[in-house]
Amino acid sequence: MPGRYAAFTFVDRITSFEPGIAARGSFHIPSDVGHFPASLLAEATGQLAAWSAMAKQDFRVRPVAGVAHETVYLGVPRPGDLLETEIRIDSCDDEVVSYQGIARIGGTTVLELHDVVGPMLPAGDFDDPEAMRGFLDVLLGGGATADRFRGVPVLPLAPIDRETGRCARARLDVPAAAPFFADHFPRRPVLPGTLLMDCLTRLAAGVVAEARPGGTAFVRRVSDVKLRAFTEPGATLELRATLESTENDTMIATLEARAEGQRRPVGGAHATFEVAR
Amino acid sequence: MAAEITKTDVDAIYGTVAKTIADALGCELDEVKRDASLIDDLGAESIDFLDLVFRLERAFKVKIPRGKIVEDARGDLPEAEFEQKGVVTEAGIARLRTFLAEVPADRIAAPLKTADIPRLFTAETFAKLVIRAQREQGAA
Numbered sequence: 001m002p003g004r005y006a007a008f009t010f011v012d013r014i015t016s017f018e019p020g021i022a023a024r025g026s027f028h029i030p031s032d033v034g035h036f037p038a039s040l041l042a043e044a045t046g047q048l049a050a051w052s053a054m055a056k057q058d059f060r061v062r063p064v065a066g067v068a069h070e071t072v073y074l075g076v077p078r079p080g081d082l083l084e085t086e087i088r089i090d091s092c093d094d095e096v097v098s099y100q101g102i103a104r105i106g107g108t109t110v111l112e113l114h115d116v117v118g119p120m121l122p123a124g125d126f127d128d129p130e131a132m133r134g135f136l137d138v139l140l141g142g143g144a145t146a147d148r149f150r151g152v153p154v155l156p157l158a159p160i161d162r163e164t165g166r167c168a169r170a171r172l173d174v175p176a177a178a179p180f181f182a183d184h185f186p187r188r189p190v191l192p193g194t195l196l197m198d199c200l201t202r203l204a205a206g207v208v209a210e211a212r213p214g215g216t217a218f219v220r221r222v223s224d225v226k227l228r229a230f231t232e233p234g235a236t237l238e239l240r241a242t243l244e245s246t247e248n249d250t251m252i253a254t255l256e257a258r259a260e261g262q263r264r265p266v267g268g269a270h271a272t273f274e275v276a277r
Numbered sequence: 278m279a280a281e282i283t284k285t286d287v288d289a290i291y292g293t294v295a296k297t298i299a300d301a302l303g304c305e306l307d308e309v310k311r312d313a314s315l316i317d318d319l320g321a322e323s324i325d326f327l328d329l330v331f332r333l334e335r336a337f338k339v340k341i342p343r344g345k346i347v348e349d350a351r352g353d354l355p356e357a358e359f360e361q362k363g364v365v366t367e368a369g370i371a372r373l374r375t376f377l378a379e380v381p382a383d384r385i386a387a388p389l390k391t392a393d394i395p396r397l398f399t400a401e402t403f404a405k406l407v408i409r410a411q412r413e414q415g416a417a
C-alpha cells in the first residue's frame with residue numbers, strides 16, 4: 001500500500017528495546033518536508049511506546065490515543081533534524097498502557113511526555129498484526145529506509161466566529177483522503193489525535209496573538225489531553241479555543257473539538273502559551 | 278473475609294476521590310454527588326474510567342487492576358453463576374446489591390447486562406475501590 005510505514009510513521013530505527021518496559025528509537029525528519037508540526041514530536045514518542053506495548057502483548061492489541069496528562073514542548077523540530085526518542089512503560093496489559101517519554105534533538109530535550117494512558121484495542125481491527133510484527137523486525141534490525149516521510153498537509157481551519165483576544169471557533173473539514181490515512185490506520189483510517197491537537201493549538205495561537213499583539217505565541221505545555229472518539233475521513237469538526245487565564249506573557253487556553261450530534265467533545269485539552277517579544 | 282468498609286473509612290478519603298473524579302471528568306466538584314452514576318449522571322465514558330483509575334492510583338499511591346470492581350463483586354461466585362450470555366444472574370444481582378451497597382438498590386435490577394455494570398458505579402464505589410486497594414497493598 002503506498003505510504004505504508006512512510007506517510008505517518010515516525011520511528012526509523014529502534015536501538016534499545018525491552019517489550020513493555022522501555023525503548024529508544026530515532027527518526028530523521030527529511031530535509032525537504034515543509035511542515036513538521038511540533039505535535040509530531042509527541043506522535044513519534046507515542047509510536048515508539050506503541051511498538052513496545054504491542055510487542056509485549058504479542059500484537060493482540062494496540063494502543064490508540066487516549067489521555068496525555070502533560071506534554072511539555074522545549075524546542076522546535078526542523079526539517080533535517082534527527083529526532084531521538086525514549087520511552088518508559090509504567091504498566092501494560094490487554095486493556096491499557098501507560099508510559100512516559102522524551103524526545104531529543106542534538107542531545108537537547110525538545111519534548112517531555114508525562115503520564116500518557118492509552119486504551120488497548122484489538123490490533124487486527126486497525127492493521128495486519130503479522131505485517132506489523134515484520135516491520136518491527138526491520139526497525140530492530142538495520143532500520144527502515146530513511147526519509148520515507150513526505151510531510152503532512154496543513155489542515156485548513158474555516159473561521160466560524162470569534163471574540164477578538166478571547167475565543168475563536170473554526171470548522172475543520174477532515175479530508176476524505178490523505179496520505180497519512182494509509183498509516184493511521186490501514187484497516188481503519190482515522191484522524192491522528194496529534195494532528196487534531198495541532199489544529200486546536202493553531203486556532204488558540206491566533207487568539208493568543210490577538211490578546212498580545214506584537215509578540216510571537218508558542219505553545220509550551222499541553223495538559224489533560226483527552227481523546228474520546230475516533231474521527232473518520234471526511235468528518236466535520238467544530239474546534240473551539242478559549243483563553244482562560246493570562247498572566248504576563250503566559251496564557252492558558254481551553255481547547256475543544258466537537259462532532260455534530262455527539263454529547264461529549266471528541267477531544268479536548270488545556271494549552272499553555274508563552275509570548276516572546 | 279475482608280473487614281467491612283465503614284462510612285468513616287469512606288469519609289476519610291472521599292474529598293480527594295470526588296476532586297479526582299471532577300478533574301478526570303472535567304466537571305464541577307459540586308456535580309459529583311455520592312450516589313450519582315458516573316456514566317448516567319456525569320456523562321463518563323470508558324476513557325474517563327481509564328483516566329480516573331490512573332489518577333486515583335497516582336493520588337493514593339496504590340495499584341488498581343482493571344476490571345477490579347466487577348471481579349471483587351463476583352468474589353468466589355463462579356463466573357457461570359454470576360452471569361450467563363452477558364446477562365447478570367439473580368445470584369449475581371444479589372452479589373452486586375451487597376457489594377455495591379452504596380448504589381440505590383432499585384438501580385440494580387434484572388435484566389442487567391454485564392456490560393452495563395459500570396453504569397452503576399458512583400463516586401463512593403471508587404472511594405471503596407481505593408480503600409480495598411490500600412488494604413491489599415498494606416497486607417502484601
